[in-house]
Amino acid sequence: MKFYGKVKVKKVEFMTEDAFKMVVDRPNDMVIEPGQFFMIKNVELHPLLNRPISVSSYNETEIEFGIKIVGTGTENFSKLRVDDEIFLMGALGNGFDLKKEYKKVLLVGGGIGVEPLKGAAMELNKMGIFTKMFLGFNNECFDIDIFKKIANEVITFSEAENKADFIGYPTDILNDELSKSDYDAVFTCGPKILMKKVNEISKANNVETQLLLEERMACGIGACLGCTCETVNGYKKVCEDGPMFYGNEVNLNE
Ligand SMILES: Cc1cc2nc3c(=O)[nH]c(=O)nc-3n(C[C@H](O)[C@H](O)[C@H](O)COP(=O)(O)OP(=O)(O)OC[C@H]3O[C@@H](n4cnc5c(N)ncnc54)[C@H](O)[C@@H]3O)c2cc1C
Ligand code: FES
DSSP states (O other): EEEEEEEEEEEEEEEEETEEEEEOOOOOOOOOOOEEEEEEEEEETTTOOEEEOOOOOEESSSSEEEEEOOHHHHHHHOOOTTTOOOEEEESBBBBBOOOOTTOOOEEEGGGGGGHHHHHHHHHHHHTOOOEEEEEESSSSSOOOHHHHHHEEEEEEESTTSSSEEEEEEEEGTTTHHHHHSSSEEEEEOHHHHHHHHHHHHHHHOOOOEEEEOOOSSSSSSSSSSSTTEEEEEEEEEHHHHBBBETTTTTTOOO
C-alpha cells in the first residue's frame, strides 16, 4: 500500500550553494526500497506542484532526500522549515534489484545522483555484500563522511582542484577498476552522460549495470504516459516500470 498524505519536515540543511538534504517523518509501515522515489509537494507554497525525488537514505522513523535546486518546485522545497508539512506519495516505482548472489558491487554516482546510492549501499552492506563507491562532483564533495560509514571503500572525484581524491570524472578510472577486479554489478545514478559511459564501460567488462532513469513526470503512477522511454522490450513508463532499468535494456543516446 502506497502512502498518500502529509508528513512533517524534521530538517532542511544545505550541503552546497544549490543542493540540500531534507529529512521528513517516515509513516508507520511504509515500505521503501533503495532507488524508489516519492512525488512531493510543498503544500503551503505550491499545492499543485508535484515533483519526483528519490529516496536517499532512511531508518525506521525518518526518510532523507538529497535535492538540487533547478527550478520553482525544488526551490520551494528548500524554503521548508522544521515542523512544516509536505505532501508525500510513495514510495513509487521499482528500485535497485539487490540480488542475494552478489558478492561485490561498485556504485558510481554523479552530482546529486550520489544521494539515491546511499540507501543502496546501506542495504547491500546489511546483506554482507562488499561495496565500493566512485562519487563524482563538479566542485565541493558532500556527505563523504556518511558514505565512508556505509560503504567498504569510497573514492571521490571533482572537476575542481584540491577537492577530492582525483581531479576528473569517475569514468576516468572505471575501466581499470572493472578489469582488475571481479564485480558482480555496477549501480549508477547521475547525469545521463555519466550513466551512458558507465553502462558502456561495464558492458565492455561483462558486468551487469543497474541505473536510475530520470524523465519529467506529471503523475508518477503510470496514468499520464508523460515519462515513457524506449527499451529493447518496447516503450516503458519510467515511473512504473523503472526508475531502475538494466543497462542492456535502455537506449541512453538521446
Ligand atoms: C524518478 C526521479 C527521481 C528524481 N530524484 C531526484 C533527487 O533525488 N534529487 C533531485 O534533486 N532531483 C531528482 N529528480 C529530478 C527532479 O524531479 C527535478 O529536478 C525537479 O522535478 C525539477 O523541478 P523544478 O520545479 O525545481 O524545476 P522545473 O522548473 O520543472 O525545471 C527546471 C529545469 O530542470 C529540467 N528538469 C526538470 N525535471 C527534469 C528531469 N526529471 N530530468 C531532466 N531535466 C529536468 C527542466 O527541463 C528545466 O530545464 C528526480 C527525477 C525523477 C524522474
Ligand atoms: S509520470 Fe505519468 S505515466 Fe509516468
